[in-house]
Amino acid sequence: MRWHITAVQAGADAPELVAQVRELRARILFDHGRRPGFRSADGAHVDDQVLDYGAWHFIARREPGGPPLGYIRLSTPDNGHLFQSRAYLGSDKYEELIAERGFLLSETFEHSRLVVEHRARKLGLGVHLNAIAISAAHSLGAKAMIGTSGTKDGQDKFHERFGFVGIPETRRYVEHYAEDVIIMFYRAEDGAGQYTDLVRRLRDEFPALAESGAHTASATFAKPVKPAGLDQAAQSEKDCWRPVLFRSGDGEALSDLLASGVVREVHDTIDTQLEELIRSREPAVRFDEDLLTAKKLEQLNGAEPWAYGTWAFYPWSGRLVHVLPCEEFRLVRTDRNRGKIERPDQRRLLGNRIGVIGLSVGNSAAVTFALEGIGGAYKLADFDEFSLSNLNRLRAGVHHLGVNKAVISARQMFEIDPYLDIEIFTDGLTDANMAEFFSGGNGPIDLLVEECDTPYVKIAAREQARTLGIPVVMDCNDRGMLDIERFDLERDRPVLHGLIGDVKASQLQDLTRQEKVDLILAMVDADKISPQLKASFGELGKTLSSWPQLASGVALGGALTAEAARRILLGDACESGRFYTDFAELIAPDRNTAGAA
Template identity: 70%
Template sequence: MFRTSDGGYTDDQDLDLGAWHFIARREPGGPPLGYIRLSTPATGHMFQSRAFLGAEEYEAVLRAEGVSGAETFEHSRLVVEHRARKLGLGAYLNAVAIGAAHALGAKLMIGTSGTRDGQDAFHERFAFRSLPGTRRYVGRYTEDVVIMVHRVAGGAGEYADLVARLRDSFPVLAAAGESVGGSAAVPPAGAYRQAGVAERSGGPAWTPVLFDRSDPNDRHVLDELLDSGLVREVHDTIEAQLDELICSREPVLRGDPGRIAARRVGQLAGVSPRDYGRWAWYPWSGRLVHVLPRDEFRLVRTDRNRGKIERPAQRRLLDHTVGVVGLSVGNASAITLALEGIGSRFKLADFDAFSLSNLNRLRAGVHDLDVNKAVITARQMFEIDPYLDIEIHTDGLTEENLDAFLTGLDLLVEECDTPYVKIAARERARALRIPVVMDCNDRGMLDVERFDLEPGRPLLHGVIGDVSSAALKSLSQQERVDLILAMVDAERISPELRASFAQLGTTLSSWPQLASGVALGGALTAEAARRILLGGDCPSGRFYVDFAELITAAADSLARGCPV
């Protein structure tokens, strides 16, 4: 834990950030008995072994081993409380770090090892080997230290079975860390991409873990999860889902339980209902949910779209990637897109945390307070469809991640409040010919820019002139307000919103927004997105669905056709 009584650190290292940390306790929240750190390639330039050898010699070692820095992990700081050593905790912690590295895609592990108490010999039992010529005395440790390496392909020596078991259990271990307030995030099963893990290692869990009980490894890990005490609720309605699947394919069978039961037996084809489909583990809620296989799940989930969106169009919609920037107003858009099956791959960006004042318009709960809005949205979307592919950026859209975020998008939904980001995103979207949709949450104003069809179109239809993002990096609060007013056309905003701008920072803490307007915005952006992605009628422009004009006595269709 390396902490001082005043909350500081006695041995603070930048390398601690972006690393996996495994702490052993007798019970959740109890005092630590042991600890080990696993550093990922994301911080490879700071590895202790690299500092020990020097950059040139370190790179020479990797070349000699035939691996790259992106395939090399470092384990360090193995510490066991002396009274707990008789438990064999050191071996278990070492196996945890090695198993995690194997699960995360390492090809080589490297680290420094002391020699005075036989630490190097201890690591050799895990198939580590000392590198000749690297042993030297280190005054800080008052002993000789040697560099040791472990090749994943070479196995784990006498602890191979333990390491393999902990490798397969890694999703559960990571989920356990999150459940007791740790920092580990849970990557999707089978998707331990190095970059994704490095990005997620510091935030709360937001992706489900999918288990296939027909796979012996998944079955073993799932059984461990069920025995762990982490599962608060098991929800298994697979037979009812199978019945819905059968009736969605053959609607004439509704009301005929005998024929449905016969079809169910045929659908299972000898597989136990418990082993059919996937089990989705949601670490943030402690729920374990049994669902149909992906394609069958989606067929049933969107079955009632038919008649408005037929199955060929549904498949086309799913085969798209959508980015949503700004997950306050954008939360409603993202949720509606997921509900309608518009896109199966999403990128979400928001730097802001959910606050109490957001509860007037965001579909979330008090348990979500102080959680990043992109995390909340991803969780909500995964609870609709655990098979989605979602990437989040909890630092928002920045100069550093802008290109990566927009690359590969078929549509951008832009709902942020920062003028620089609004323009920078559109500049890049225009260059990549990505259409942009924006709801302004006032008078039902929907803004559409078809850069896919009009790559020379002025940004924001030219309403703010030829302004570049570079000119917007440093704006005063008043300049920011003035620019946003120009963007949304100050002459056409509602009287209430126009009046509120003069009160910002005095009698109002921010501009007014209502849940009804946010919900309408989600509907409008989904409608536009569906038309754009299916090649329907959705031109560039600004369109208003204004309740103040639509719900009036003069607009009453019954009154117009009947005597008063």
């Protein structure tokens, strides 16, 4: 968000400017009658203070010449005898307070009258104005700052985030402000709290601003701040994968995010989402505009639309997206599943935690599961980074090159449903994290999708799943082969249906290349694989860098594993075994049910 900032030190020859800022302040402070002291009997907004002359006035607009959206005042020691804080405390108490803290009156500045129009408050303008006043004080030689702060709307807490400290014995009710007011004190040497970098940057720009009287300030020139809960947003773009969620009551943190400059796009369709919610609950009702509006107001229950639901910030793309609250979001998102998956079964599916090992072929499964609502929680394991040759089958873009595959999958899933519970294991599945993957972390998994290439991991994972009674599904990406092992029902079942004999994972640590090829051929049952795949094994390391895979087969694998997982988790018929959905057979001429044209 860009702001056009005007900075003027008002002398006695600037009555028109002073009149304008007084009217602006009083109107905002009046706040529709909340503070009646800022309106006169004749209806005019009044905030006359002699302190305005000689003070610095900072006025923010969206563009030059536009209507003022915010304001703050900075008073220098030259007018120290007129400071609001001196009048509030009394001269003796004021001078005593400054001296007790080791400062001189001549090096103490006062900031006051921070006001922002309601429509600009959630956009971070208050943060920028406060930072500008503090930076200007620094530039002008301030060693300390003082000011009065209201407490009803948390203005004192807002100032604390800049390093101001409230003086407890100074808090008292002030009728003119219709709330308790407290004195806040600030030491310049201590920085500016979480906005230290922002204030430092603005301090360097203040001389040019003071000289020209106007400056276009943008959130983008400020180094991103790190409010509480934004640690993930501060990670490098390559590594971050979890969105940051802002719910009701997080307005200040959301404002901080918007002020930080890391948001590249704001996407708000909450009104349309509310309409979908209302229609999905009562599909038989034909809503006219008046009824729909009434229903939306009823749903909001007094909340402002912008404050309803959740704002999800995706740090890897810089998008800030507004969505319905979790339960309502999922009700609408899966509404078109009904008729095939009814609400009770949707809730049962969401209650499961799914483990996925290998996020190339497994990416299709994980994303399909997220789309269909199979599982509300996931554990994703892959050590590999996305490479150019993966672009033939993994749904990602060139900007993902070099990013871990589990990270890519988690991002894609969170962009479908920001309320998911996802854990990732970027070292892949190892002996060191095996127990955490299956049973630790945020909870044990209920089903495993195994799609990795390493024979040791394939067997070790199945041994662990069998011990714990966890069903395993796998797609082979050849002839539509779906493998199902119901270890939840058959604790003594041999892994991979006994196709590799009684081989244990501990025996597979140091296989030669040919031994790995022979073992994989046994796992997939060499007699049943396609002729193309069978021929490719002899060419590995010669004319082929790896075995062939196609996007169509990977997409089919996502569908097959999702179908099996849904049946298993809902208790429908789904037994252990191997099943083929071979397009070479299914689309053969003799299978044509429409006949010749």
